[in-house]
Amino acid sequence: MKLEMRNIFKSFGSNEVLKDVSISINEGEICALIGENGAGKSTLMNILGGVLKMDSGLIYLDDKEVEFNKPADSLDAGIAFIHQELNLINDLPIYENMFLGREIKTKRGRLDLEKMIKETEKIFEKINVDLNPKTMVRDLDTSYKQIVEICKAIMMNASIIIMDEPTTSLTEPEIERVFNMMRTLKEHGVGIIFISHKLNEVMEICERYMVLRDGKLVAEGEVSQVNTDDLARFMVGYDVRTEQFSRDKSLGDEILRVENLTHPDAFRDISFSVKKGEILGVTGLLGDGRSELFRSIFGAEKFSSGRIYLDGKKINTYSTTQALKEGLGYLPGNRKENGIIKDMNIFENASVVTWPKYAKYGVIDKQKHKEMFGEQIKSLRIKLEKVTDSINSLSGGNQQKVVLAKWLSSNPKVLILDNPTQGVDVGAKEDIYDIILELAEENIAIIILSSEAQEIIRLCDRAIVMYHGKIQGEVSGENMNEHDIMRYATGGELRISQEEGMEHA
Ligand SMILES: Nc1ncnc2c1ncn2[C@@H]1O[C@H](COP(=O)(O)OP(=O)(O)OP(=O)(O)O)[C@@H](O)[C@H]1O
Ligand SMILES: [Mg+2]
Incomplete structure (x- = not known):
């Protein structure tokens, strides 16, 4: 299935996040979508996945215009979405998560647990994962959750799979297995949009790249024509150094x-x-x-x-x-x-641990801490509108910078x-x-x-x-x-x- 997104615009309040973005993916193509934190990658994919509504623009599947108002619309059209922030339900076992919303039923209309467990086992076997389908999702660590999400998308028999940073918590052998799976899917004509900040992964698995910067498509082409330094430069707009640090080690006690x-x-x-x-x-x-x-x-x-x-x-x-x-x-x-604490704003998330450093007679010096966080916003280049905005309004990478900022200043x-x-x-x-x-x-x-x-x-x-x-x-x-x-x-x-x-x- 061929996918096209044309002239997509999207703003959050006064923040213009996507400005006239057009992309396309062919059948059986693995295409990287890369860009700095906050560039608009997840937003674009959330539009394709029916999670967010665009302000204007058009989506075509095999040259036919489609409209996605909710995630189910996109899924019904054959698009599976592996979210950056994992979307599994902790209180259910793996196999129920695998079939969420598409449960297999027996002739009498009951949930066919046996069959769901079997099907889950089959796919785990296929990609060589040692997991019991009956395990509760809450007992899995992040890497395994990521693997379950990937298996789930594969099981949907989708024609297009969106992978928003599927490998952040995986180690090399698992990444290799996921890549092998992607290659098999590709052979079956599945188109894959692959988002990752690990540029060597892009080099290894993708054929084409598309780069977003500040909500605009700034570069695209064949992966075989570029190297990781080129990709990094397209993303940030300047040369990124990658040499080894050498420091004078004078370690203490x-x-x-x-x-x-x-x-x-x-x-x-x-x-x-x-x-x-x-x-x-x-x-x-x-x-x-x-x-x-x-x-x-x-x-x-x-x-x-x-x-x-x-x-x-x-x-x-x-x-x-x-x-x-x-x-x-x-x-x-x-x-x-x-x-992160989802119900708190950005500044609150950046200051949840109260440290002796800012405490005067037991009261934390909020003003001092605000100043300090202000400096970190600059040094870590945290992309935000107001520090009082919800932490959820930040892109994944910027959320990471906020939690990190808290500890770096502790x-x-x-x-x-x-x-x-x-x-x-x-x-x-x-x-x-x-x-x-x-x-x-x-x-x-x-x-x-x-x-x-x-x-x-x-x-x-x-x-x-x-x-x-x-x-x-x-x-x-x-x-x-x-x-x-x-x-x-x-x-x-x-x-x-x-x-x-x-x-x-
Ligand atoms: N729900 C929201 N409300 C307000 N602003 C939002 C919301 N979601 C995203 N944004 C803003 O849109 C911009 C793009 O965010 P997006 O999540 O698409 O970035 P990204 O390219 O996926 O970055 P990352 O690599 O960090 O995941 C950011 O400036 C972000 O703050
Ligand atoms: Mg993102």
Whole structure:
């Protein structure tokens, strides 16, 4: 099916978000839609998905004009939409989510649970996902939710699939599986619109690219004719540097030490330490336990045994409030569920943690904090109208910048950042890296959890690699490369030690 969107205009109040955008996708084509945070990508796709109404413009499917007033209209026309902010219902099991609104019924009109479970199993098998369809969605972590969303879209037998940042929480093997699936779909004539800030993904899977900047289509063409630097330049309008940071490492004393930390199921016997001013990376694949590990250290989850020392003193982080008091900061890995508070405005979201830094006699100095946030809006280039607007009015990447801003200004002793640049565009990533480096210069210890090897390599002094809930290895210096990281992440060893090596080989 051929899709065309012609002369699309859309404003939110006085904010003109799409200005005369025209795009088209051919049958069996994988097309990237890229652009800076707030450029209008999700808005354009929400119009195509029947979620938002355009102010003016036309949509054609196979040269026939169509009108989408609600998501069901778009779906009925054969368009499946994987949303940037995942759309699953936590209180239902996976299989019911897979068939939401299109439940399979028995002849007597009851829900055919067996059949829905079977069908779900089939598709999981096809893409090699080890998930039980009966699991409640609330018990899944973000990566698995993303996978379920993708499977759901595939199961709809759509002719066009919109993927709005489907890979933000996935690790390399899963991304590869998703790509293989996309290739199969393409062979069956499905057209795919793929939104991602990871430009190497665009290079790998897409044939054509379309670039939005400030609500206008500024570039389009064949992917084979460009490289990632070109794409980055089209997006932001200037050259984005991508060289390795080199910094003078003068690390301070040890600040955080973790000994033999063990969790009922997610990780076991974890020991490591971090120094003041150090940037430590923690990476691995899905199921490595890193998010659970740091949630436990921060008091958001219970561990069964082990000890945590801060500044040489044993601490008990039995709650997150306690952890904050001790001087730990923690940006959660899943923005939608743990990072933002939907009913609060932008400024409130940027100031939910009340820090001693702004408190005068127990009252937070709101004015001081407003000034500080004002500076961050500039340095992180947060695109917003008014700080009193709802957090929902921001694009995904800008929401991420707001939650990040809060933690970057929190001035803790140890700052834990889980997937800090999820959904953030290439230019803004550099701004964030700069700020993280500055904080390290100020002697704050920083721990970066990320599944992007490139991010770890660029930013961190050293990294621990986890595999199935334990530390598989550590990389630094010349071992700090994608190959060695991946080797540990998949359970391998770097060198074979003389006595015991052979069994690892
Ligand atoms: N519901 C809304 N109300 C008001 N403004 C909105 C709303 N949704 C989006 N906007 C504004 O529209 C602009 C484009 O947002 P959009 O979500 O389309 O960006 P995007 O290109 O998807 O960015 P990102 O890469 O960060 O996801 C932004 O300036 C945003 O603030
Ligand atoms: Mg978006």
